[in-house]
Amino acid sequence: MMSINTVMVEKYRNNFLREVEANVEEGEWVKMCMQCGVCAGSCPLGDAWEHPPQEIFMMIRAGKREDVLTSDSMWMCTSCYNCIVRCPRELPITHIMHGLAHYARRLGIQPKNNPTQWFCDVFWNNMMKKGRVNELKLGLSLYFKNGFLSGIKESLKNAGLGLNMVKARRMSPMDFFGGHGVKDISGLQKMIKKAQELEADRIDRHGG
């Protein structure tokens, strides 16, 4: 039997917090935040965030589903891990941020035109074609993101880097025509598809 305390806690734990706990990686930690703000202060990109982590956690607990999931804040995280190191309650803040971003993306309500989010998509699509990242095409699609002219400019600017990568055998010019991949690409794609189905199921259960 649940104690009266547990009953009351459950009563006040709003739906969105429950949704986050169920679907977001490390989401069960959100309730542990004590709002000290050390994560916000420690973030090197803190200025660029609309809502720093401790604010996001408070918004989750306040049930602000729309505001949180459509925010571009968690997409700003560069995984420097300063917040994890300093958090007095050892919340895995970096992972929670990525978890939230990923969940918003699964639901399709992530902010549009966010460069990080855009790059994540490009990276994923690039990798899923052959099971390995095609460095040449990934680089080029990043450079040509803002149109043909600026693409040429960016490419020339980074030509030295590209040549060095070729020399160090980190990139092959032949990748332009197809590129390298894993042995059993259809097996990999099947595996990923299954994982995506399982995840979609879980999200459906919480009403998307």
Next chain:
Amino acid sequence: MSDIVASNETIVVVGGGISGMTSALEAAECGKQVILIEKNPSLGGRVAQLYRYFPKMCHPTCGMEINLRRARYNRNLRILTMAEVTEVTGKSGDYSLRVLLKPRFVNENCTACGECEKVVEAEFGDEFNYGMSRRKGAYLPYNMAYPQRYVIDERIIGTEDAGKAKDACRYDAIDLDMQAEEIELKAGAIIWATGWQPYDASRIQPYGYDRYQNVITNVEFERMADPQGPTGGRLVRPSDGEEARKVAFIQCAGSRDRNHLRHCSRICCMSSLKQARYVREAFPEDGMVDIYYIDIRAIDRFEDFYKKIQEDEKVSFIKSKVASIIKDKEDNPVLQGVDTEGGNRYETSYDMVILATGMQPSINREAFPIDIVINQDGFIEPDEKNGAIFASGSAADALDVNRSVQHATAAALRAIQVVNKTAGAGV
């Protein structure tokens, strides 16, 4: 030391700070035989190092004086200083302790005239002032030290200084051949009053206590405020001796933090509020204090004290755990972080920053001479498995002086019950 008589009706108290003194005195005044063991050369402990108490802003020396007077006139109390318990065996009502008595090199003839101190040249960091000042190799631990007797630092034994000190003494009080000895004591019950130590602030890496001179701890600031302390009561920056008029306090520096101490140290909020008053009293015109906090835990009767400080418009409260401290060209510490009320990012420079470091038990789990139940934070648990070993004061939990004294009295009562039983059994 063969004149120490102890039986299984004796209560041994380990630690001569405010808690140990209280436990020992309460038991002795109830007619029990008590032996008080202190590892330092003087009684008094951490409380003797405080300038003023919260919330009344009165001076701890006052209560010390009362306790020392009680100790001096009580025939049931025997005090051993520079003594450490090395081994405890036995069970409730029947304990044996081995105690190591370290040589003081000064006997009972000492009148504390101070002639030896004048001639000795070697200097060491003064423990009483947390190393903020130097003391001689022959020294009185502090003004109110009890016993009021000088100490010859072991490190000058065998040097020219030791001979000089001996020659300067007109009372034949210095005995350079004094040796450490080990004695055995019986006890019916043991009270552990080993107290606390400030958490090592240099372990809080982002605050740079070990890198920035003008970042100090609350215990150091307390010494600084004392007119008899290292700066003569002037609140000054360690880097250049300039007055510290704009001061910040960082709360929970090491407490409530799973990377450091998990527990709330309970005293730091009130101690910072008290120390904010030191600043405001020293600089009534332009003294400025910012207190960075997670929650201010000034409970029950302390609430009034908190409210009074809140009314002072030169004292601000900022709800934020400071993320990091950097230093500018003038050696000013600059605090960086986000104010969680409003989300404003700040980068504010101060003359001096005081870290409200927390309380940590002074004895390591491994260093206890007998197996007793110690919780995850290192404090002694009240547990039946401990037999007649009772914790007193901040050996049991992070407590302020008031609650330590209450706790110490309770511990004395527990010990008295045990030795009464032993006596009743006619052993």
